[in-house]
Amino acid sequence: LAKTTQPISMDSYEGQEVNITCSHNNIATNDYITWYQQFPSQGPRFIIQGYKTKVTNEVASLFIPADRKSSTLSLPRVSLSDTAVYYCLPRYNQGGKLIFGQGTELSVKP
Amino acid sequence: DTAVSQTPKYLVTQMGNDKSIKCEQNLGHDTMYWYKQDSKKFLKIMFSYNNKELIINETVPNRFSPKSPDKAHLNLHINSLELGDSAVYFCASSQRTGTRSYNEQFFGPGTRLTVL
Numbered sequence: 664l665a666k667t668t669q670p671i672s673m674d675s676y677e678g679q680e681v682n683i684t685c686s687h688n689n690i691a692t693n694d695y696i697t698w699y700q701q702f703p704s705q706g707p708r709f710i711i712q713g714y715k716t717k718v719t720n721e722v723a724s725l726f727i728p729a730d731r732k733s734s735t736l737s738l739p740r741v742s743l744s745d746t747a748v749y750y751c752l753p754r755y756n757q758g759g760k761l762i763f764g765q766g767t768e769l770s771v772k773p
Numbered sequence: 774d775t776a777v778s779q780t781p782k783y784l785v786t787q788m789g790n791d792k793s794i795k796c797e798q799n800l801g802h803d804t805m806y807w808y809k810q811d812s813k814k815f816l817k818i819m820f821s822y823n824n825k826e827l828i829i830n831e832t833v834p835n836r837f838s839p840k841s842p843d844k845a846h847l848n849l850h851i852n853s854l855e856l857g858d859s860a861v862y863f864c865a866s867s868q869r870t871g872t873r874s875y876n877e878q879f880f881g882p883g884t885r886l887t888v889l
Contacts, residue, residue: 695876706777706863706880707816748814761829763816 665689665755669764675771681738683767685751688732694754696727696734701748701766710749711736738769746771776800777881779864785887786854793850794884796864804828805847806865806878807839816863822847823869854888861885 668686675681690696695714699707711718713725713734724737734753738745748766755762777798786792798805806829807819820839821829827839836852847864864881 697877699878699880701814704883706865706883707878708880709877712877750816760831761818761821763818766814766816768814 665760665762667751667753667762667764669749669751669767671765672768672770675741675769677742677771677773678740681741681745681769681771682735683738683749683751683769684733684735685753685764686733687751687753687755687762687764690731690753690755692731696725696731697752698723698725698734698736699750699752701750707750741769741771743771743773745769777864777866777879779862779881779884781884782882783885783887785889787889788854788856790854791850791852792854792886793848794862794864794886795846795848796881797846798864798866798879799845800866800868800879802866802868802879803844804867804869805841805844806867807847807849808863808865808880809833810861810863810883812860820847820849851886854886856888859886859888 695712697712698710701707711723711725718725726735750766751764780795804823806821810816819833822841825841838850841847861883863883865878867878
């Protein structure tokens with residue numbers, strides 16, 4: 664059964680590094696794992712996507728092990744404005760399903 | 774210019790009514806989606822169209838019918854609305870590249886549907 668699993672919530676303080684791990688078994692071998700950020704009353708917004716190993720952009724890094732059964736979003740030096748819900752989105756082999764994780768609510772405190 | 778727009782932003786209606794939500798994207802993308810987000814923030818894909826052709830049709834009641842008149846538009850029509858249809862509905866778009874089917878998706882602002 665395809666299921667995407669993330670922690671429900673995480674707390675952090677300003678300036679810390681935050682790592683959010685998502686588990687996803689049996690995902691499609693030829694597609695990206697994508698992460699999104701959502702603020703209240705807004706649509707999700709793309710953060711980063713990767714296929715394997717490590718990807719880095721101006722806001723985050725994404726680590727994907729060789730077996731692609733999980734992925735870890737890394738936010739360096741978070742600020743209060745990073746308080747949001749973070750979702751991972753892989754595509755599964757079963758019928759090519761796109762299944763969002765349940766979202767990780769990150770709370771950054773001063 | 775808004776990349777992905779939805780109308781209306783809010784929709785309050787009675788059970789049993791029929792309503793539509795419209796979506797337009799001006800990004801030139803070839804793939805569009807409808808998602809439902811419930812009160813617990815779960816995001817679930819409902820439909821996806823690629824070049825006006827239905828490619829994902831998840832297990833949703835057949836009261837929900839998507840229509841794509843062209844690549845830039847994907848509308849959602851809902852018949853006989855029920856209390857459980859209350860949710861936020863998001864439209865999104867993306868562009869297929871090579872073997873990577875589902876690239877970065879751009880989401881609209883959402884339509885909050887309340888069924889009384």
